[in-house]
Amino acid sequence: MFLPKQILEKKLQLLLTEDIGQGDITTGLLISEKTKVEAEIIAKEAGIIAGIEETKTLLNSLNLQDEPLVVDGEKIQPQQILLKIYGNAQVILTVERTLLNIISRMSGIATITYKLIKKIKDAKIKVKVACTRKTAPGLLYFDKKAVLIGGGDTHRLHLDDLILIKDNHIAIVGDIKKAILNLKEKSSFSKKIEIETSDIKDVLTSSEAGADIIMLDNFSPKQIKQTIKILKKEGFYGKILLEASGGITTKNILDFASTGVDIVSLSAITNSVKSLDVNLEIIKRTN
Amino acid sequence: MFLPKQILEKKLQLLLTEDIGQGDITTGLLISEKTKVEAEIIAKEAGIIAGIEETKTLLNSLNLQDEPLVVDGEKIQPQQILLKIYGNAQVILTVERTLLNIISRMSGIATITYKLIKKIKDAKIKVKVACTRKTAPGLLYFDKKAVLIGGGDTHRLHLDDLILIKDNHIAIVGDIKKAILNLKEKSSFSKKIEIETSDIKDVLTSSEAGADIIMLDNFSPKQIKQTIKILKKEGFYGKILLEASGGITTKNILDFASTGVDIVSLSAITNSVKSLDVNLEIIKRTN
Amino acid sequence: MFLPKQILEKKLQLLLTEDIGQGDITTGLLISEKTKVEAEIIAKEAGIIAGIEETKTLLNSLNLQDEPLVVDGEKIQPQQILLKIYGNAQVILTVERTLLNIISRMSGIATITYKLIKKIKDAKIKVKVACTRKTAPGLLYFDKKAVLIGGGDTHRLHLDDLILIKDNHIAIVGDIKKAILNLKEKSSFSKKIEIETSDIKDVLTSSEAGADIIMLDNFSPKQIKQTIKILKKEGFYGKILLEASGGITTKNILDFASTGVDIVSLSAITNSVKSLDVNLEIIKRTN
Amino acid sequence: MFLPKQILEKKLQLLLTEDIGQGDITTGLLISEKTKVEAEIIAKEAGIIAGIEETKTLLNSLNLQDEPLVVDGEKIQPQQILLKIYGNAQVILTVERTLLNIISRMSGIATITYKLIKKIKDAKIKVKVACTRKTAPGLLYFDKKAVLIGGGDTHRLHLDDLILIKDNHIAIVGDIKKAILNLKEKSSFSKKIEIETSDIKDVLTSSEAGADIIMLDNFSPKQIKQTIKILKKEGFYGKILLEASGGITTKNILDFASTGVDIVSLSAITNSVKSLDVNLEIIKRTN
Amino acid sequence: MFLPKQILEKKLQLLLTEDIGQGDITTGLLISEKTKVEAEIIAKEAGIIAGIEETKTLLNSLNLQDEPLVVDGEKIQPQQILLKIYGNAQVILTVERTLLNIISRMSGIATITYKLIKKIKDAKIKVKVACTRKTAPGLLYFDKKAVLIGGGDTHRLHLDDLILIKDNHIAIVGDIKKAILNLKEKSSFSKKIEIETSDIKDVLTSSEAGADIIMLDNFSPKQIKQTIKILKKEGFYGKILLEASGGITTKNILDFASTGVDIVSLSAITNSVKSLDVNLEIIKRTN
Amino acid sequence: MFLPKQILEKKLQLLLTEDIGQGDITTGLLISEKTKVEAEIIAKEAGIIAGIEETKTLLNSLNLQDEPLVVDGEKIQPQQILLKIYGNAQVILTVERTLLNIISRMSGIATITYKLIKKIKDAKIKVKVACTRKTAPGLLYFDKKAVLIGGGDTHRLHLDDLILIKDNHIAIVGDIKKAILNLKEKSSFSKKIEIETSDIKDVLTSSEAGADIIMLDNFSPKQIKQTIKILKKEGFYGKILLEASGGITTKNILDFASTGVDIVSLSAITNSVKSLDVNLEIIKRTN
Helix, strand or coil: CCCCHHHHHHHHHHHHHHHCCCCEEHHHHHHCCCCEEEEEEECCCCCCCCCHHHHHHHHHHCCCEEEECCCCCCEEECCCCEEEEEEEEHHHHHHHHHHHHHHHHHHHHHHHHHHHHHHHCCCCCCCCCCCCCHHHCHHHHHHHHHHHHCCCECCCCCCCEEEEEEEHHHHHHCCCCHHHHHHHCCCCCCCEEEEECCCCHHHHHHHHHHCCCCEEEEEHHHHHHHHHHHHHHHCCCCEEEEEEEEECCCHHHHHHHHHCCCCCCCCCCHHCCCCEEEEEEEEEEEC | CCCCHHHHHHHHHHHHHHCCCCHHHHEEEEHHCCCCCEEEEEEECCCCCCCHHHHHHHHHHHEEEECCCCCCCCCCCCCCCCEEEEEEEHHHHHHHHHHHHHHHHHHHHHHHHHHHHHHHHCCCCEEEECCCCCCCCCCHHHHHHHHHHCCCCCCCCCCCCCCECCCHHHHCCCCCCHHHHHHHHCCCCCCCCCEEEEEEEHHHHHHHHHHCCEEECCCCCCHHHHHHHHHHCCCCCCCCEEEECCCCCCCCCHHHHHHCCCCCEECCCHHHHCCCCCEEEEECCCC | ECCCCCHHHHHHHHHHHHCCCCCCHHHHHHHCCCCCEEEEEEEEEEEECCCCHHHHHHHHHHCCCCEECCCCCCCCCCCCEEEEEEHHHHHHHHHHHHHHHHHHHHHHHHHHHHHHHHHHHCCCCCCECCCCCCCCCCCHHHHHHHHHCCCEECCCCCCCCEEEEEEEHHHCCCCHHHHHHHHHHHHCCCCCCCEEEEEEEHHHHHHCCCCCEEECCCCCHHHHHHHHHHHHHHEECCCEEEEEEECCCCCHHHHCCCCCCEEEEECCHHHHHCCCCEEEEEEEEEC | EECCCCHHHHHHHHHHHHCCCEEEEEHCCCCCCEEEEEEEEEEECCECCCCCCHHHHHHHHHHCEEECCCCCCCCCCCCCCEEEEEHHHHHHHHHHHHHHHHHHHHHHHHHHHHHHHHHHHHHCCCCCEEECCCCCCCCHHHHHHHHCCCCEECCCCCCCEEEEEEEEHHHHHHHHHHHHHHHHHHHHCCCCCEEEEHHHHHHHHHHHHHHEEEEEEEHHHHHHHHHHHHHCCCCCCEEEEEEEEEECCCCCCHHHCCCCCCCCCCCHHHHHHCCCCCEEEEEEECC | CCCCCHHHHHHHHHHHHHCCCCCCCHHHHHHHCCCCCEEEECCCCCCEEECCCHHHHHHHCCCCEEEECCCCCCCCCCCCCEEEEEEEHHHHHHHHHHHHHHHHHHHHHHHHHHHHHHHHHCCCCCCCECCCCCCCCHHHHHHHHHHHHHCCCCCCCCCCCCEEEHHHHHHHHHHHHHHHHHHHHHHCCCCEEEEEEHHHHHHHHHHHHCCEEEEEECCCCHHHHHHHHHHHHHCEECCCEEEEEECCCCCHHHHHHCCCEEEEEECCCHHHCCCEEEEEEEEECCC | ECHHHHHHHHHHHHHHHHHHCCCCCHHHHCCCCCCHHHHEEEECCCCEEECCCHHHHHHHCCCCCCECCCCCCCCECCCCEEEEEEEEEHHHHHHHHHHHHHHHHHHHHHHHHHHHHHHHHHCCCCCCCCCCCCCCCCCCHHHHHHHCCCEEEEECCCCCCCCCEEEHHHHHCCCCCHHHHHHHHCCCCCCCCEEEEHHHHHHHHHHHHCCEEEEECCCCHEEEEEEEEHHHHHCCCEEEEEEEECCCCCCCCHHCCCCCCCEECCCCCCCCCCCCCEEEEEEEEEE
């Protein structure tokens, strides 16, 4: 998900613009335009930091100097200084909240993603942890990138990069087998085909029809294991990717991860984010 | 925060556009352009619903018919049908996720806001519950509106609608009294002036200088009570609005709310949102 | 109304883009791309200069060097050189008209604002001079900022930063008292409440109901004085801000300003602007 | 300058969006979303109306019904009802100021343009009255269209639709003759070539070199007459268009218009606009 | 690649806006705003039609009625009427060229794509014909959709929907095997991995490392056959998709298509488009 | 058609943004952010180069260094190095395709334009070669600029810079003479008036009515010569510009060019472009 800085900068300045309105009236009246300061962004709690790249890009685009002390993905501790900022005080005070909102949301996502993956690694299980398209509306780029930084899998980036036949598609077209065969014929060779299934019968039909990935939606760990047993018997296991989805939480994730699936996916890591607390502090005037 | 539908529609279509990319490849290949369906948006858990206005606006802007069964701010139950949708199946399947992301975030915010306010009302306390500018980046409009629906106070809408002297302003200008007097002279008569304070001394100085609102930042309930006692003695209490902020959680909110302040403000209701779970289900083909 | 340069730059480049169309065909064919020149912006008449910040920002964003000889708000004389520009001749010739249009409009606004305020100060009256939202459409930022530079009060920056109950609101809701009480209950603590009134009765009702600001709309100076006499008697004077509005001109402004109101507001300073005449002259080639 | 409504609508909604900010907080809290009203736009002074097309387009784009009682270019009287509006009260109150700002500026421009042209017609002179590119920044479309409605000539719409060699171009390239010959060779056959001249010598050189239009910049009426005498002698008069520009005011326009030039151009009609006073009044609730 | 009409409409109106500039001056002055006409879009040559959906969407968005007589993908003949248009004459004349430019480019692409595929089908070969990202800059959506209508494969829609390791990536990272293994570990499970190869050795290494698709870049048909022979021997043939690319023309396409590859891709169908000639004719006034 | 770099940069970055989507996933995972490289853009075939200015502008806007070895309009040979690029490898790989698409399209247009003009010059004929508005949709700026680089005439840049009465206008208004007289009266003095004609009668009527330019649409070379004979007899030849249009190809262009017309115009040079083949090659790592 590499984006040239100058393109990313446009996304970031749009976020800033909404927050400013017609101008920061407090700063405009109170702070002289010649004042320069040194400021620090400081963590208030432990976690995995994300949004440093975005912070640097936004600061630089506003002609502020940055001196990052951490990199995205790094483990941080409470009171740790993350980044020093030098430059025009008016600009720093005006961009403060937008910056912190970006870092705290992205770090919140990276932190929970990392924790889940660590739990799985500690249990010696090899399974990918993926997010879904259930993000804050409009923040797909930032939310997906934070998942990546936390070690997770971004899943679909939007509706054009994976064929994913969901329950609502099937509710309309009816026949799973026909749907998959049809899509294998008509879709681009460059895309994988995934299908959402709700029982073993559909899993088998989808396997036979040639799906690349099968989502086991709202299957219990036990049901997943039974399904895998049958898939092994039929010779499909290992040839098709299996994604467990639905009902997976930070508490029960190992139960799902240990079933033999390739991927477990959770929406909570991007749509129920607990922000990581970070602060900006003016350290001193530098002129 | 009234916005004509056609202006709101532009915000909403931007959110949708990011999610679609170059087009929904699954729906484009699988569903005929003539297929019409009836669908329902269904709650999966209880809470206070928000985002219905946004949903209607987005649906209508895409030429889909809506039949809302609830209004924003209404209490909803699990399995309750919130809204019926009629129209082109391709469009419904393409907009599904964006719609649900909006409703689930806004309802999550409205629900927690409502719960906090109910707690306070049940305790027979009269105090406003406000959010801050700590929202998801770029989602100020949606997050603030959800707070409003939950019964909360929107606080500043952006940096141009209230003079708010924060700790970082004071770190630069130094003298609180001079700052307030200066702003009272130079700022527009149409704005209130608020100042963030960290001890009783600053509260008194700010009161004397003529601030309209004083934020007691990270004061304990005990410190707040002491402060109020002094303000009463000095004759300021009742003439200046007092906002308690910092360290307030859903658990300890009553301790703060009962101190005699006018407003308690929390960032968690907009920056650590637990989404309300909602679903879209295709009910049947209608042609 | 502080805006980071990079955000202001976007507004300015939009104005430039409209003027250019597909490209400056005269300059493209006539001037070599390597030609560098020195140019000057020169005042053709006396006044208060504004738009220097905007000019510097636009010039810098186009990679032109500026050497300002005046600052915004300064008194200037005919033939005074305001700013020197160095750089690519094609760019200077292409941006010339947009730059001059910005300076001449903003300076026209600052000049008349300053004159009105000087008249008031010379008469030893202490009253604020405010503009309204009657600006050139789409130029709120520039018009309001020019008023500020001239020493005036910006009043509302847009429809979200002050509760202002206008005659047309009252025409619908009817009851003034109920309207104010309702808004005091429901509006954010961070906003003031102003109401437009047309007679003494409404002024008193509004004062009792708790309005922060009362606009005396189309009151004659005599009526204003009578109103103030009553407000004094009732104990409201000094506690509520009074804004005289309607029918105020550069000629009669002292009659209104001397009545005892806190603010006089005029729409003419932003919607009937006499541009200040300024020119750009190429001084010499520098390569 | 025909623009499809749906394209014009985008320009208009941008103007509205700036004025609204995050939403009309007064209207949102005070007026019920179901309230429907009838409103009228009423002239407060006499003049030539413009902006009716823009008003209709913006109203319709917001789903409001319009009933125009005048057309653009019509003479109007004080207290004349210009347009009736029916529909949602919240929307009408929110769009009121933007609408009036558009009508009052455009009508101000159309009115002064019309008056100048009438003066010329009454004197039985046949000469075109043109505006320049000295408009409010960013309002080229609206200002030029208002000139057209007032009967004037729009001159260049932007920098790509006429070759216009200005004094600053000549300051760089030096040789007028070479410049014109060069441009006749290299410019598109679809464009005319105009040159700004400051003395008779340049006028003759330009005529000989083949300019289509010659601007007599800051020539007195007497100088213009002498110039025309010489052009007649040399056989150029009638073959080249002559534009008098600079120093022309509403007072002295006949002196210039009667010299024999084809066009007189003034910047004041678009950059020193006196707004025409118009009001919007809520007439009654309709539900 | 399904896009809701209202999103597509925005792309289309942007194209129109560039063409119009400040307005259609001919139509504005010549045609009355009340004139309504019937018009027809007529083919001037045979081919496969594309752009009908875009035409309908743009017409409807401008409030014009359409009556399409063909559907996208249909074979058309010279002089065949493709679509009837009813409505405002000014709008039809203003949008004419933009509409025709869209149809003629998209149909040009669909026609050549169809011809190539027909040639392959007639030869009883089963191979996909794909385009590349070599489109007209900025027209990815339209060019890819036209390929789809012609029966072709869209390949990557942008840089985020397929891992494609190109020669320039390898020039930097060096080791093909390591690159693929690395990407299989780190990339999302939802994406396929393709690699561009230039000799048999690289093909084998890539096959062993687990690439999903191998591009045989600038291989002659003979080289491709040899490669396939080896892949069969090694047991990879049939498990990995093979894409022949480079040097493929409309003349030699069968030589490549008959080698046993899964896909042949050509850039010429989108970057060297011969437009299909279509016309718009006003048939009659309808009022 | 001079456009300041910073305005052109915005057009270019929009083209890039469409191609990237949410980010270049291959480059992001494979190439380290610290890698710097030297790259070259190399011609694969002979022609006239165009797009170098655009390439430099886009590269610089992304903070990449460029070292152009050719200038726009220069004749290039196969294998010739056109431009060297130095800088961040991730950015170069991400922008590669957009850059090449721009150069190859613009150079294709410049090359065919140049060839046609050379043919005419070699035949010692003095006639302009113009393009039309039949460009790739949305690429007017780039296509017109490429024509200019090839030595051609850009014709109308959009619908606001020349009065051009087309067959469809006449189909509605009927009377050619009236149309021209009407437009001469009402249109701006700054615009020329052109009319599309289909027979000698219309040509004469248009000449008498005072058109500046007459388009001879779909006249054979023989018909054109007859028309010119008559125009000479009537004294119009040499006073009105004549544009031959319709049915002109690279093969028969001399037949039209030698008839005595001033301009021949062809749509094929912009709407049926054969791209010039260019490549980007990574030469070496530089760090």
